[in-house]
Amino acid sequence: MAGCDHHTVARYVKLREAGQSPQSRTHRARPIDEYLPKIEELVARSGGRVRADVVHRRITAMGFLGGERTTRRAVAEVKARFQAGKRRVFRPWIPEPGLWLQFDWGEGPRIGGRRTSLWCAWLAWSRFRVVIPTFDKTLPTVVACLDATLRRIGGVPAYVLTDNEKTVTVEHVADIAVRNPQIVEVARHYGMTIRTCVPADPQSKGGSENTVKIAKADLVPTSANLLEDYRTFAELETACRRFTDDVNSRVHRETRRRPAEAVGEERVRLHPLPARPFTVAFGTTRRVNWDATISVDGVRYSVPHQLVDSRVWARFHGDELIVTAVGETGPAEVARHLRSTPGRPSITDAHYPPRAGKDGDRTPRANTAAEAAFLALGPGAAAWLVEAAAAGTRRVRHKMAEAVALAKLHGVAAVDQALGVAAVAGRFADNDLIRILAHQAGADNGEPIRASETHSLQPGTSAWANFGTSSGRNL
Structure with missing residues (x-):
């Protein structure tokens, strides 16, 4: 058995x-x-x-x-x-409202071959996320991103947890982190405490690590998400803003609440936010001139024209000049230039509003009733006026009045088309407009006459047939 x-x-x-x-x-x-x-x-x-x-x-x-x-x-x-x-065994962490904010950096997409970084912040209790793209991870950039994050949240938590980068931790002595004095001054300004995780131990700050992972999966173009490359930095900023709006308005799997709603409840436990941001790390102050430029080391650099007669901060980072302005949403980078030398100003066309014309050209604008009636005919009339004025045409106003009168007989569309043809062909003499209108009217009645092998406009030799005869001598 x-x-x-x-x-x-x-x-x-x-x-x-x-x-x-x-x-x-x-x-x-x-x-x-x-x-x-x-x-x-x-x-x-x-x-x-x-x-x-x-x-x-x-x-x-x-x-x-x-x-x-x-x-x-x-x-x-x-x-x-x-x-x-x-094996490490963790006790579940139950966060309290108003206590912890975590942030970390992620590798962003390349824009024009240039590397970018993603600032990823995470408010522990409400799970509210903030993602901000940057070109560098210097201390002024950290301060600007931190201020912008706190203003989106609407308050200051008691603690901020992050990694041990040189902008936060200078060194470790007997496993004790020595803080950067400037980041301590920043924390004192906002009324919070900066904490760092254990070196080379990402499990001690898992919340921000997951925020980085989720942000990179949705924002960095890969073969998995099939995103197209970003052409400008503004497109990446718009994508980050859209991403944060989506994740904060979505019901969280753990809390079964929307972070955008939970942060309103947590905001009651946060410290009040200072009215003025911390600006010492942004560099030296400069006043924007009337031509939307600032002067740094004897060189003029352009900034967006909306900042005329305001104060900005400028600093050099390597071979680049970074200009920062403080707005309603906190400090933000507004311009970035390569370092230049005196006598060679650095001007960016995008900082100025678009011009109406180039090389001194202006768009026709009516100042009288007669001019308004003529320009109302259409774009052909405006083109005719510009070209006729450039050619030095005589009696321009008389010919404009004649065109308005012809529009009552032949129609506005036909006259406007004829004026456009006259502008292209340079026909500004008297009766040229009438001839063009007659040609357009005749062209509509039949096919145009074209030269062929059987018909020629060249004069023939039949008149020479009687040359030398009596009839020819009589002629």
Whole structure:
């Protein structure tokens, strides 16, 4: 019935009579057991990452005669015991409203071959996220992003948790982080405390790590999301703003609430936000001149024309000049120029409003009733006036009045078309407009006459047939 040898049955019966479990089996000695201490040493020294084939080569050199399959089983058992003793167990973190804000950096998309970074902030209790694109991760940029984040949230939390970058932590002494004095001054200005995670331990700030992962998945073009490349930095800013609006208006899986609604409740627990942002790190102040430029080291740099007669901050970062302005939503970068030299101003056309015309040209604008009646004919009339004035045409006003009178007979569309043809062909003489109108009217009645092989406009030689005759002499 058992399908096995009677000795096996006798052994199980003996175990039952002795009160032992039949399932328990005594460990039998294996040839690899004497090499287990070496295997445990190799696994511990590698942190549980050593490969079984590497271990097999080591113990074979020591005299092991078994196969690689036996070594793989032994290494798997040792690794399992090692991981069981090293496994980290976390107590669930239950955040309180108004206490923690976390931020981290993510690699952004390239714009014109230039690298960008994504500032990713996460308010722990309400799960409210803020993503801001930047060109660098310097201390002024960190301060600007932090101020913009706090103003979107509407308050200041008690603690801010981030990574150990040089803008926050200068060095570690006996595993104690030494803060950057400037970031401490920034935290004192806003009334909060800067904390940093354990170095090289991203699990200690998982909230911001997930924010970076989600933001990169939706904003950085990859083969998975099929996003197109960003042509300008403004397009990336618009995409980041749209992304934050979407994730904050979506019901969160953990809290079953929309972060945009939960942050309103958490805002009651936040500290009040200072009316003036921290501007010391933005550089030196400059007044914007009437021509939308500032002067730095004797060189003029342009800024957006909306900032005329206002104050901005300018600083050099490497070979670039960065201009920062403080608006209703906090500080923001408004211009960036390559460092120039005196006598060579750096002007960006995008900082100025579009011009109505080029090279001194102006769009016709009516100042009298007669001019308004003529320009009302259409774009052909405006083109005719511009070209006729440039050609020095005489009696322009008389010809304009004549065109208005002809429009009553031939129609506005026909006269406007004729004026456009006259402007292109340079026909501004008297009666030229009437001839063009007559040609247009005749062209509509039939096909135009075209030269062919059977008909020619060249004069013939028939008049020379009677040359030298009496009739020819009479002629």
